[in-house]
Amino acid sequence: MKNIFYILIGTFFGIVLFKSEAASWFRIYEMFNFDSFHMYGIIGSAVFLGLIGTQVIKRKKIKSIQGQPIHIPDKNKSFYRYAIGGIIFGLGWALAGACPGPMYVLAGAGFFPIFIVIAGALAGTWIYGLLKDKLPH
Amino acid sequence: MDWILEPWPWYVSGPLIALTLFILLYAGKFFGMSSNMRTLCTIAGAGKTSSFFRIDWKDQKWNLLVMVGVVIGGFIASHFLTNSPGPDLQEKTIAKLGTLGITSAGEAYLPIELFGKEAFSDPKIIFLLFVGGLLVGFGSRYAGGCTSGHSISGISNLQLPSLIATIGFFIGGLLMVHLLFPIIF
Numbered sequence: 001m002k003n004i005f006y007i008l009i010g011t012f013f014g015i016v017l018f019k020s021e022a023a024s025w026f027r028i029y030e031m032f033n034f035d036s037f038h039m040y041g042i043i044g045s046a047v048f049l050g051l052i053g054t055q056v057i058k059r060k061k062i063k064s065i066q067g068q069p070i071h072i073p074d075k076n077k078s079f080y081r082y083a084i085g086g087i088i089f090g091l092g093w094a095l096a097g098a099c100p101g102p103m104y105v106l107a108g109a110g111f112f113p114i115f116i117v118i119a120g121a122l123a124g125t126w127i128y129g130l131l132k133d134k135l136p137h
Numbered sequence: 138m139d140w141i142l143e144p145w146p147w148y149v150s151g152p153l154i155a156l157t158l159f160i161l162l163y164a165g166k167f168f169g170m171s172s173n174m175r176t177l178c179t180i181a182g183a184g185k186t187s188s189f190f191r192i193d194w195k196d197q198k199w200n201l202l203v204m205v206g207v208v209i210g211g212f213i214a215s216h217f218l219t220n221s222p223g224p225d226l227q228e229k230t231i232a233k234l235g236t237l238g239i240t241s242a243g244e245a246y247l248p249i250e251l252f253g254k255e256a257f258s259d260p261k262i263i264f265l266l267f268v269g270g271l272l273v274g275f276g277s278r279y280a281g282g283c284t285s286g287h288s289i290s291g292i293s294n295l296q297l298p299s300l301i302a303t304i305g306f307f308i309g310g311l312l313m314v315h316l317l318f319p320i321i322f
Binding site: 002003005006007008009010011012013014015016017018019020021022023024025026027028029030031032033035036037038039040041042043044045046047048049050051053054055057058062064065066068070072074075076077078079081082083084085086087088089090091092093094095096097098099100101103104105106107108109110111112113114116117118119120121122123124125126127128129130132135 | 141144145146147148149150151152153154155157158159160161162163164165167170171173174175177178181183186187189190199200202203204205206207208209210211212213214215216218219223224226227229230233234242246247248251252253254256257262263265266267268269270271272273274275276277278279280281282283284285287288289290291292293294295296297298299301302303304305306307308309310311312313314315317318321
């Protein structure tokens with residue numbers, strides 16, 4: 001039952017990503033050219049509502065479906081890892097036209113060259129694991 | 138019901154992404170797509186090469202199931218819920234793409250030049266796609282999250298690191314599109 005629940009959430013999210021065109025290379029290119037409000041509207045409205053909802057969850061101490069307090073861990077304080085890692089991510093996001101969520105969407109949609117991108121992402125993740133201790137964080 | 142088949146406007150899509158975040162929080166989980174890449178490396182045996190991958194992947198099974206769902210969602214949306222060939226871009230964007238040699242705007246969901254069947258027979262395209270993925274995979278783990286984990290969930294939780302990461306995402310994207318694309322394409 002639980003397994004089906006998670007698959008269904010993912011299916012819903014995947015449909016939203018495809019139908020919003022957030023999974024389209026063209027929309028990412030358009031966003032970085034400031035040619036349309038579309039992507040800014042998607043991210044902006046998601047963050048705006050996410051912010052309100054997350055603060056309500058925290059202030060009202062809303063419990064999860066299992067009856068546990070919802071605990072959202074804070075990110076570790078640092079600058080370099082977020083700035084450098086973020087810029088590297090952004091370079092790839094614009095080149096491949098896809099961040100991780102849309103990569104899975106496009107695999108399902110049948111754009112097979114996306115598997116080259118996914119192979120690259122797995123390799124990049126692995127390389128990070130190998131170099132982690134040598135990088136400034 | 139025709140609206141379902143049309144591209145969804147931002148004011149429908151954005152709130153539905155926020156809803157995805159809330160459902161996962163209510164389920165006692167978090168919203169983060171790139172951590173699945175780490176779990177997949179762990180399953181592939183990366184734990185032998187780095188302690189970073191020595192995690193119990195079964196703790197992350199729920200997120201892998203979400204990922205499987207996202208793949209299914211992509212299949213359903215592209216096969217049954219779409220009647221338009223691709224994003225309806227403005228003339229100025231189409232003109233800029235033209236200078237890069239990308240002329241499939243408006244005809245396809247993704248540029249045919251990069252994601253068409255010929256991609257597999259062009260070493261340059263294979264290289265570009267692989268490097269794009271490499272940067273996303275490396276960068277998201279270095280930054281500790283991607284668009285979902287930082288830009289949506291992290292900023293919603295008022296995390297300064299997530300704001301720094303998101304600004305980084307944009308700096309990287311702008312550098313790629315404005316400085317590197319004219320050289321690459």
